[in-house]
Amino acid sequence: MADLVPLLKAEHLTMRFGGVVANDDITFALEEMELRCLIGPNGAGKSTFFKTLTGQLVPTSGAIAFRGQPIAGKLSHEIARMGIGIKTQVPNVFNGLSVRENIWLAVRRKATPRAQGPAVDAVLEMIRLTDHADRIVATLSHGQRQWVEIGMVLAAEPELILLDEPAAGMTDEETLHTAAIIREINKTRAIIVVEHDMEFIKQIAKKVTVFHQGRVLIEDTVDKVMADQRVRDVYLGKKVAA
């Protein structure tokens, strides 16, 4: 009986900063093509978890495997080349370059020179910035810069996409569009989304993992998680209870 290797598997992952334990013995598995939402109050360790997955931090202990390959301790660019793409919480974009150049830098790692132009145009279309393609990214609004970063992540065509608060700073209409894009790319790729906006979670979520004080509190379907009393206590508070 052959065990199916999960796309991503973290085992007993611990990340300490001095006396602070940001991630405490986290065990997490993600299947191919899965869409997972991570929620939890501020300081629960969600972004730290993402940083250890992408090589921005080296975990204190524990193992991470991407398709069975260990990645804990590898450098960011090595992990990126294996096929993990991330939109970080604070937009990480090339501020001094144009939107087109930003997307192109992500596309050219995979596409042949001939295919680069059309690929860039397709991504610009998807993130609805075709009209602003030649603007310098620094001059765009916060929401638009979020889009540029999402566009770069999509353009690199990773196998696993990590989105840290993709809807932050977006209008309701833009949030709807983001949810639509996430559902669309989930048809071919696995995604993990960190988000605070519960309405947004309800639009996209299937399975939800709740982080609390560096540990996994509960992992279940979105309805069950929302109904759970502990989750209400630590995170949702009055907003859902009311």
Place this chain on the structure above:
Amino acid sequence: MAVRFSLVAQAVVVVLAIVAIAVIPGVIELFAMMQLTLFAAMAVLALSLAFIWGFGGILSFGQTAFFGLGGYAYAISAVNFQDSTPSILLAIIIPALFAAILGYFIFFGRISDVYLGVITLTVTLILFNCVNSTSGDEYRIGKALLGGFNGMPAVPTFNVPFYPDQVLSPEQSWWVTGGALLGVFLLLRLLLALPAGRIVVAVRENETRASLLGYDPRKVKLLTFILSGAIAGLAGALYVNWGAFVGPTIFSLSLSAEIIIWITVGGLGTLLGPVVGCVLIEYIVAYIGSQQALNSNLVLGAVLVVFVLLLPKGLVPTARDLLMRLVPAPKAKERLADGQVPPSAAASHMAGAE
């Protein structure tokens, strides 16, 4: 359309530059031409820092280390071979190798930007002190006496490649130096328009994002550092050819500081600016030196303060902004209309094209 127009305009400017370099010996005095030769050699040095600082985002205080290594490499091998052909190559290769070794430890050791400044500065000081203490007959490499603080006089100047007895005249030396300046300028312009150059700028803009996309910032920075070291080395050879002399003051801290002033005055993030800044400042320094009424360091300091306060962007970017303001409408339209432009050509004004 816009791209074709700008290509034509650039080609015209290049042709004008070639013509200017060609006819200058016929129109100005020998002394002025010798001075221009010196300025052109220094401008190559300015370009080496303009590239690594303005486009690579790495402030290296140690460009004079590579400049001096290039100068000494040229002088030592020219004395030994009595032929400048391999010496010029060595003046490029040795600083590049040195940059590769130093850069490997800096970038792969993940040393932060501040320490990079400290290390490059220190390396310059170490080289200065090492070379400065090589007086005496025991310090010789082949036939070349290093000469310590006295330096190496009577270094053979450039000759026609592979013909050691056909030494270049001052006019020919000017053509070589001016041509080298134009060549390095065009090489860097071309590089910055190519994908490799865009990646260098991307790493400057956001190292985290570059690595999250799969680019290795350490490798990109190391290659930038090596190229910049090689260019500074070439500048060193050009400088020694100009004076037929090299001494340890080539590693001096005041020259390191001067390069930074050239770039600040001319405009960081451009290639033309540092060349303009270099020639302007060097001209002012030479003029003040001949007047002996003012201390040139005092004036340099004042110029730097004035520029940082009043024209923080530098001459060339400020002039470009003024031009853009005079003719804004058509430019903006052309830019938007051009859907098929490769990203390198479009909207690169922030990243480098002047």
